[in-house]
Amino acid sequence: MKTRILFLLFTVIPLVCLSCENKKEKTIKTKTSKPIYSYEEKLKSEITEIRSFLGKSPKYNSDVALFLDMKIESGRNRFFVYDLKHNKLLNKGLVGHGSGSETGIQGELKFSNIKNSNCSSLGKYAIGGSYIGTFGKAYKLYGLDKTNSNAFDRNIVLHKYSEIPFDEQPYPICNSLGCPMVNEKFFGVLEKLIDHSKKKIILVMYY
Incomplete structure (x- = not known):
């Protein structure tokens, strides 16, 4: 027993x-x-919101819009050119964010509308006229929301930079001082689109 x-x-x-x-x-x-992040679903949601906005703002181009998903790592394509009229993705590329947006934690960014913060700012932007600056041709950006209302005063612009690669990378790309900064070849694609538009194109940065 x-x-x-x-x-x-x-x-x-x-x-x-x-x-x-x-x-x-x-x-x-x-x-x-952690739940798997679906950038496609997020993009659809942003497209729906911008269509609603453009429906009330006829002074902007309602056929095409630019979307920047800052939840995606900088080494991956996160700048989307979308055809709202025919409901299809036209192009995509890499884009650098502000050095001040770094938190030290991989995959996490912070955003600010404060001058000299070197941070990216979330929200809707109207793409204005072009000028020749430090990086060559660039486009002025006008913040349309409280989160990016200081964009013009902060000299936040859409510009190219030779150190930004064209293809996706397994590591982060270089940062800007708060500006959406793209590859030179990809900038050429955006340039044709912006310069041929009779109305200002909307750029949306979200997270």
């Missing part, structure tokens, strides 16, 4: 403990796992 009891103590109880530990580990993994 004692032998049987000892057998149960040294075999069944450890198995029960092991079962509890495995269940505990599974519970922890489930709680800490």
